[in-house]
Amino acid sequence: MSATAGPRRNLFNLQPLDATTPSPLFQRRRVAVGEETGHEANILHLEEDLSATMSLGNAVCQRCNDGFKMDEQIVNSSGLWHTYCFVCAQCFQPFPEGRFFEFEGRKYCEHDFCVLFAPSCGKCGEFISGRVIKAMNASWHPECFRCFCCAKILADEGFVKNQGRALCKDCNAMEKAKGLGKYFCFKCHSIIDGGHLKWKGEAYHPYHFNCHSCGIELREDAREKDGELYCLRCHDKMGIPICGACRRPIEERVVHALGKTWHVEHFVCAKCEKPFLGTRHYEKKGLAYCEIHYHQLFGNICFVCNNIINGDVFSAFNKAWCVNHFACSICDKKMSQKTKFFEFDQKPVCKNCYDKFPGELKKRLKKAYDEAVKAGKI
Template structure:
């Protein structure tokens, strides 16, 4: 950089952390600490930053307690196996998919999350009691049909922010779950492009199947 600095003056251009002892990375003419450099790079690539090692998550992401991580930072709480992005959270602990399935934990037919307490059985499925205000024993009084599924009106909500939705609201399908328009707009641009591409591919496949018939 062809300049001389007092050690205490040589700081990250974003967070102002002193760089003399930790090193720096040049980024678009700026000197940045590595965490800030990784965040800037991840933002440009539309990727997540691991909340444990603070490096960019290049491939699969494990979401644990609403934060993104590299899956291999964790091990199954039951068998000790290194986890993948298919891991499941139960009572604040992470389990590999085979161990989770062996536990026989019922899955709510609306939100697809494990049911840890009381269970309501209706329409051939199991449901959370606490989140379904419209349930009386054995009956569903109101439901909506969306994404090729029947939803309790109380459970039909954004899978990210839990805002209640109606069929009049704008929402998108992410992994067979509804996401409100506001949450979708806050997704990384690269992720939105991948989702749009996946939706186009699915429609092309469906059109191909119809043509073959």
């Protein structure tokens, strides 16, 4: 889409001659403004010694239709005018500095012409005198019609209408790439349909670059080192550590553990897969575990508080308790290693509470206990 320039207007400057200057019957001065001269604006001075062949005759003022007096200064501009009749058709005031605009046979001072007919710029709001850019349902000064994104002047460049905005071709291509969820090549300014290569924070087609070492055309898996780009093969030969998880080169921080090197974000707990990020880890059979899952799998977690037991442990029924948390599950009385207790529903019960059980229940519990011992489960 191209912006179009509106019609140019002619501006005339009236410069009256000195009435006392010796001159022929008509003295003329052509005044040109800008690039064009559209008409002639003339000041006439009538001398007393008129030629016999010349007569005022039917000459009348274009405005008042009255004749002219001898030795009267008049204006010649598409007809003859008294100087006091040669005024703005809107405000009826003399033209400031003799400057006027003519439209449809009527003459206007610059102010009234702008108010009545001149377009206003869609950006700055000022009247436009001279070249007009017609675009986006508005008028613009050439220097005001710019790209919405990069502010590049579009008057002579052409533009693309994008969601009600005027964009240069490069910015439109970039916006289109964003809408498609694709990258925009920083070098050739086109959409990247395949894999992209990131370099110095910008996206490129990989084929714009060659390996700094072997010269092969690069692919999206190229790597940067010391400000240069390398193919993956050359990069791996440079002694750069390889991550034990993703098998890709490690270009930033390195974690050394389990006899391997790791990306920081790839060194994770074998159970919950959360990165350690510098926190303590535990190793077991070639795997790394966070503290909680290591103790859950290989250590002791209190059955009551679910915390790791660092001191003495009370163990029973394949469970573990902190010393302060080992108590009767019925009366909550604290028990020690010397306290006699019984199992009920996989929980400890003190002797006093057990003795209060019905006889039939105690017989069934005793029978189940004997069968477990016989089966080697206890």
